[in-house]
Each structure stands twice: as C-alpha cells, then as structure tokens.
Amino acid sequence: MNVSRTSLAALLAVWLAALPAPTPAFGQVPVQPEAATGFRVKPAVVAPQAMVVTANAHATNAAVSVLRDGGSAVDAAIAAALVLNVVEPQSSGIGGGGFLVHHDARKGRTSAWDGRETAPRAVDERLFLTAQGDKMAFYDAVVGGRSVGVPGLLRMFAEVHARHGRLPWSRLFQPAIRLAADGFAVSPRLHTLIAQDRFLSRDPSARQLFFDADGRPLAEGATLRNPPLAEVLRTVAEQGADAFYAGPIARDIVDAVASGPNPGALSLGDLSGYRAVERPPLCGRYRVYRVCGMPPPSSGAATVLAMLGMLERFRLAEIPSDSAFAAHLFSEAGRLAFADRDAWYGDPAAMPVAPARLLAREYLDGRAQQILLDDSLDRALPGSPGKAAAPQAVNVEQPATSHVSVVDAAGNAVSLTASIEDAFGSRRMVRGFLLNNQLTDFSFVPADERGPHPNRVGPGKRPRSSMSPTLVFDAGGKLHVVIGSPGGSQIINYVAENLVGLLDWNMAPDALLARPHVGSRNGPTEVEDRADARQLAAGLAAFGHETVMRDLTSGLGVIVRRGREWVGAADPRREGAAAGY
Known part of the structure; x- marks a missing residue:
C-alpha cells in the first residue's frame, strides 16, 4: 500500500x-455484559517508580499500600482483586476465574497464568440443549447451578504468589477483609446494576446482601457490609487456598450448585482436583514492538x-x-x-x-x-489454514469482568483480568460471594454439519474466553505498556484499538480512553x-x-512508559482509578 x-x-x-x-x-x-452507568473524564496520573490502575479506587489504594510495604506487582494485583470482590461483586471474585500475565524484570521472563474455570466431570456436550435438542435461551442456561464452572481464581493466585510474591499471603487479604467487615458506600454503578437485574433477588443470600428490608435495591451511598465474605477471606488468609477447595466452604459451594431450580453437576472432586496452569505467553510482533498475552483457552x-x-x-x-x-x-x-x-x-x-x-x-x-x-x-468467512471449512457454532459471551494493571518499583508487571461472566454471575451466592456462570462461554451447539466445534462443552474443559491481559515491550525489550479491559468479546476490540492509539499514534492514554x-x-x-x-x-x-x-x-486500565516515568489512566466509562508513587 x-x-x-x-x-x-x-x-x-x-x-x-x-x-x-x-x-x-x-x-x-x-x-452488553454490564450496562453503562455514566462517563466521567479522568486525568492521567504520572509517577516515577510504580503505577496501579484498577476498576475501583478502594482496590487501587489497597494495591498501592501493598507496593509501599515492599510487595511485588503480583502481591498488589492479588490484593486489588480481592478488594474488587467486595466492592464490585457483580464483576469478579473468588467464585470465578481469570488470567494473569506477569513480567519478571530481573529475569526478563514473561509468564501467563490460566485460572479459567473448568467444566465439572459429570457434564457432556448437551449441557445447554433442551430435551428436544434445541439450544437453550441464554438466561435459562445462566441462572442457577447449571452454568457454574469450578472457580479458579484463588488457586491461580496461590500458585503465582508462591512464585512471585514478596509479602505474606495473609497480608494481601487484609484490605478486603476490612472492607467486607466494616462496610463501604454503595457506588452509583453498583446501585444501578442491582436495580436493573431481573434475577438477583431470587437468591435468598443475594437478596439479604443487596436489598434493604423492604426489598428495594440498596441506595447509592448506603453502607454494604458482608460479614460472611469477611469470614471466608479470613479463613483463606490463614489456611491458604486449600481451605476454599476442600472442607466446609467447598461443601457449601457444591450444595448451592446442586440446589434447584436449574441445578448443576459440580462435585467436591471437581473442586479438590482443580489446577491452575502456567502456560507460555502468546507473543507476536507489531512493527517494532513485542505484544504478549494469554494463549487459549483465551x-x-x-x-x-x-x-x-x-x-x-x-x-x-x-x-x-x-x-x-x-x-x-x-x-x-x-x-x-x-x-x-x-x-x-x-x-x-x-x-x-x-x-x-x-x-x-x-x-x-x-x-x-x-x-x-x-x-x-x-461479513467475513473464517480462513482455512490447511484444514477443511471450520464449524461456526457461536456462543454468547458476556463476561462481567474486572481488570487490574500494575507495575512495581522493580519494573515487574502484572496484567490481570478476572471474571464471573454475566453481571452477578449465576445469581447463586455462597457465604457472601457470587458463583460464576462461565460454562455458558462454551458453544451451546456442539457441532454443525461441518463437524464438532472446538469450544463445545466437555468434562474438565475450559471454555473459550476473550479476556486480553496484555504486556507490550519496545524494540529494546523494555516494558512499554500494560493494558486490559472488561467487556465480553468486545474486550478484544477495546485492547487492539487502544494499542493502535498508543503504538501508531502515540496518543496520551487518558485522551485515548476518552475517544x-x-x-x-x-x-x-x-x-x-x-x-x-x-x-x-x-x-x-x-x-x-x-x-x-x-x-x-x-473498563480499560492502561499503564504506559513515557521516558523514565509511568503514566496510568482509568477508563471514564466505569469507576476505575489510577495511582502511583
């Protein structure tokens, strides 16, 4: 050209x-996976040593406090994600999963961690078909235990922390425990999403947490306390992730999934057998840059x-x-x-x-x-790289998701995207946290006339995701950008669009996010x-x-290097915040 x-x-x-x-x-x-709740322009933040961007100011503050205490980028990301479970419960949490891309500055090594949910071993590819063999309506599949996959977030955090953490595991839980026990003011976004949801009040535990005594959604500014979640977090802080995947918490998860209507097939064996996976990052060149992110199942x-x-x-x-x-x-x-x-x-x-x-x-x-x-x-047709025509059974992916971007003072970085899938997940609550509906990310129809679909349901399988936590390195191999976003399958466009703005047009991140x-x-x-x-x-x-x-x-969270400084910017469409030092 x-x-x-x-x-x-x-x-x-x-x-x-x-x-x-x-x-x-x-x-x-x-x-949309989560409805729009306003637009507020947020100036970028500049800092010489470390930077954090998360989906909520409480989470950003928690992450910065961890970094100031000598924690690593991994420590800060875990602390932020746990706080997000408390203050942004519709989007992510320990009842769901996520993907984390990490850069070790000292070793010059980038790794990708898969904490994606897995399908129970008792399901098969007909999970989301009716008795007549038709595809189920989306919310008929979502609401209830049928859609719940094995939560992977805490197991992934434990594995990554063991490898790259600096502070004690229990220290990372303290900000979230305090907020859950003492309470926080319901934000405008959380109030609006509670009020708009058709299914949340059907679950007795969710109704008790998110609605007042008269059955009305908690008002903006009302104090939301979640003592059951605080207790779960204390238990996991003291006993490790195993306390979530076996014992009383695990039994309560299985019981909640098995209860009707629309029960699921999750077992204690599924929980105890879950493993997070370290995978080689998927990297490629774009002009002079090296772009790295999560391989499949994302x-x-x-x-x-x-x-x-x-x-x-x-x-x-x-x-x-x-x-x-x-x-x-x-x-x-x-x-x-x-x-x-x-x-x-x-x-x-x-x-x-x-x-x-x-x-x-x-x-x-x-x-x-x-x-x-x-x-x-x-409308484009799929390519055929040496294969026959591909099947095109397409699922509806609506992750209610949070993103965390962190760079610490040593130059280590984390891009973490966590999700429970639809807003408020399966609308099934256990001990103060919501369970995911990630199994609806599988293709509801397992095959078409051209053959089986690679994203069909199967025991132990991980459903396809669009989450795109991404790190970008410059021509000299130095970390240049940390980026990611919530937004369902639109995440891919959000991230690609902003990479073009940063790398081709050299735009300021806050101006870019406002476009x-x-x-x-x-x-x-x-x-x-x-x-x-x-x-x-x-x-x-x-x-x-x-x-x-x-x-x-x-809900983009962007960190970009400008000279010797880090510039952080949070998306004006949500309640995110950037901070550094």
Missing part, C-alpha cells in the same frame, strides 16, 4: 465525516495479534486517527479476526489448528489482502452511542458499513 493511496483515502474519509449521521441499524449484536491475545498483524500492512501513523478511513480499516481487520476466532478457538486440547498457524505472517498477509480500501466485507469506541465482531460495525461519534458513523456508512450506535462499556 503506497503513501499516496493512503493519503488519498484519508482525505476521502475526512470529507465523508462531514456527512449527516445515518439512522442506526439494528443488526444482531450481543448485549482467544484474546490471538485475536488481538491477528488484528494487529493485518493492520501492520497499512501505514496507520500517516492516517488521521479520528478519520472514518482509520475506523474502516480497524473494523475490517476485526471482522476477519473474529471470523477465525469464532471458528477455530476453544480449549487448547480441542483446537484442530494451533494459534501459530492462524498467526503466521503468510496467513495474515492473505487475510489482510481481503480488506478493501473503499468498501466493507459486510468513542468503534469496531466489528464480524457483524454490524459498532460505534459508541455519543454525539461526537455520529459523524464517524456517517463516514463508515459511506464505506459500506452497516452501523449500530450503542453503549460500549469498556
């Missing part, structure tokens, strides 16, 4: 952006790398960052990458094609050649429903895109 053609297309896009906004299309797009890093690999063909730095042409190229790369994601990715043991083949330079070059400069593909989102998951091109994005939508329509204006509730 030559410069003159790029410049001509960019000028065309600027002209197109002056067209009137289109009438929003109403294509089939997944609903499809996040692979799909982000696929998009970047296709976009590398274009000289994005020479294209105006706010132009419709830039948004067109990004959306088309997403269309192609998501087509492959939906077809090929799942539990690594079930994938018929290795990610390396789907990320090979020659393969991505061929995919990128399908991107037209003046028209949209509308309207745009992207495609191989359906309509989604544009954030804001007044300042309507001209962009008009320009995309002129490139042949079917556009949908909608809330796009990311």
